[in-house]
Amino acid sequence: MVDRAGMRPLGEQRSAMTDLWAGLSQAFWLLVTLDADLVEITLRSLRVTLTALAIACAIALPLAAFLAVRRFRARRATIAVLNALMGLPPVVVGLIVYVFLSRAGPFGVFGLLFTPTAMIIAQVIIVVPLVASIAHQSLRELWSDYHDLLISMNATQLQRIKALLWDGRRALLTAALAGFGRAIGEVGAIMVVGGNIDHATRVLTTAIALETGKGEFAMALGLGFVLIALAIAVNLCIHWLGRTESEGRW
């Protein structure tokens, strides 16, 4: 028996719906009972992602402002490269970081492979171009507004960058949230450099991949719903802290 579109057997559809409900119920119970493993990997996910995001923002936002205010020979090329790097394949980033951090690699001596630090490094590399590109778009528009005024006031290059970062902070929040979304959902690179080791480098996304591989769809979906809830909660928190939707603010 098939559905009206003739695409999939109805029994299979029912089974998928059952998995979804089971996933929802699993997610609910994992949350209600504050499952120890769930709490551990959720906190690790948050720690890795937020640390990577903070480092990425510290690099990307000043870089974006610098590219907005400063004219130099390789500026266009730099912007083009940044935009291109937004689509950097995470697995390739993971592989490159792996090579650099492996025992035979140039940074092997630090013993960082298969640690949360390695996962943070990979995420920073993935997130920086994304945050920088989005931030640059916003700051470029702001700079076109401020250009004559700040030059007229004899603001130094550093003062111009500071003014753009401060006055464009709410637009930059969007860039940071995009970076957070990319980092929290990242699985390829951190699987390669983290190794998905239980109680060490396992995070929500790698746990979902593992459960799916084991055929534990309900558990995988449960973790997936927790991941989505976490992403939404962090976004709401940042919006609330930034008061982006308050009247008369930006």
Place this chain on the structure above:
Amino acid sequence: MQMFPLVAKGAQVRRRGKVLVGPVDLTLGGQGTSIVIGPNGAGKTTLLKMLHGIVRMNGGSLDWACPLEEAQKRQAFVFQTPVMMRRTVIDNIAYPLRLAGMGRKDARERAADWASRVGLGEILQRQATMLSGGERQKLALARALVREPEVLFLDEPCAALDGRATREIEEILAHASDSGTRLIMSTHNMGQARRLADEVIFVLGGRIHEFSPAEEFFAGPGTSQGRAFLNGDIVE
């Protein structure tokens, strides 16, 4: 150290091969109010920006009586469309002081004082982008005047304002002029030019066609283009 005279010799601004302004030969003294007039596209804004130093010159020279770096610190510019920084009224006015290194508390105190002087004392915490056209122009004036510049360039500051706002802006300008600030301002409004000008710079096609005392110019311009402009004829 004296800033004036400001001497321009063959000063020119070109963009994409087209001469926007110049060559300009001009000597401005340190007293009074100079009003730049001319039809649309005559080059008034570019001339003001060139004198202020925010438009790069492609030829000639522009010399203040003091070193350029010193001169740049002692002048300010008010744009035709005021640029509102995404901050509150008080933070907008305090910004030039903060740039100059003044502490936050002192800068805000002085900014609040200037806001009161221009009639914005009741809305210090309002976001600048929420202000009306007249309020924006007053804020721009307060922000320009807060560092007490010796020269203030104004590019048609009352272009989009109603009569009441225009009168308030003119009062602020008259007060600034009385306090010793040298005003160099462009306008389309001949009534305003007559009220404020001590000397008139008539610009056409990027060149200065007349530079004379206001009384002399309004009594009878020395050029046919000047007379035509004053009569309200189309001048090209």
